[in-house]
Amino acid sequence: MHETIMISIASYIGTNIDDMIINTFFFSLVHDSKAIRKIVQGKYLGIAILVLFSVIGSMGLKQIPIEYVRYLGVIPIVLGVKEAIDKENQDTKEDYGVQDHVSINLIWKVAIVTIANGADNIGVYTPLFTEFQGGQYVIFILVFVILTGIWCRIGYRASKTSLYEDAIGKYKKVIVPFVYILLGVYILLW
Numbered sequence: 001m002h003e004t005i006m007i008s009i010a011s012y013i014g015t016n017i018d019d020m021i022i023n024t025f026f027f028s029l030v031h032d033s034k035a036i037r038k039i040v041q042g043k044y045l046g047i048a049i050l051v052l053f054s055v056i057g058s059m060g061l062k063q064i065p066i067e068y069v070r071y072l073g074v075i076p077i078v079l080g081v082k083e084a085i086d087k088e089n090q091d092t093k094e095d096y097g098v099q100d101h102v103s104i105n106l107i108w109k110v111a112i113v114t115i116a117n118g119a120d121n122i123g124v125y126t127p128l129f130t131e132f133q134g135g136q137y138v139i140f141i142l143v144f145v146i147l148t149g150i151w152c153r154i155g156y157r158a159s160k161t162s163l164y165e166d167a168i169g170k171y172k173k174v175i176v177p178f179v180y181i182l183l184g185v186y187i188l189l190w
Contacts, residue, residue: 046114
């Protein structure tokens with residue numbers, strides 16, 4: 001059991017360290033509790049889908065070749081272009097799309113970016129799950145539930161530091177599309 005917990009912690013941290021930057025970025029864009037909850041829900045949904053793909057892949061029912069998963073990088077690029085076009089058309093909004101972010105779309109946006117950035121997750125979890133037995137899956141999932149909550153909390157706290165808020169706050173309209181596009185290119189080239 002201890003070994004499964006340690007493997008779960010190591011695999012989560014190893015595959016989600018880059019998501020800390022993305023979490024912080026998403027949390028920096030919103031200021032109301034409803035939108036913050038949507039980001040957390042999106043993160044949990046994205047991680048759950050990555051784990052589900054990995055479990056299915058490990059059972060041999062559906063193998064997702066890792067070289068094809070990187071093509072999910074197109075999704076953040078499309079989101080970035082869409083953000084740039086939307087922000088161009090909505091320059092009069094005072095706060096960065098808070099009304100848009102409160103919708104269910106924010107949950108899916110966070111989940112999709114998490115999944116698109118998850119090629120390394122699937123690459124690590126799938127072979128790991130081939131060695132797991134019933135109870136080990138439960139431990140793995142519990143560890144992931146806890147660590148996803150911790151990851152969200154750290155990202156939220158980091159996004160609310162004055163240095164981060166000042167830097168992002170002034171340039172959100174330019175930074176948001178750029179970050180999405182850059183993330184997409186990184187995923188495609190990974």
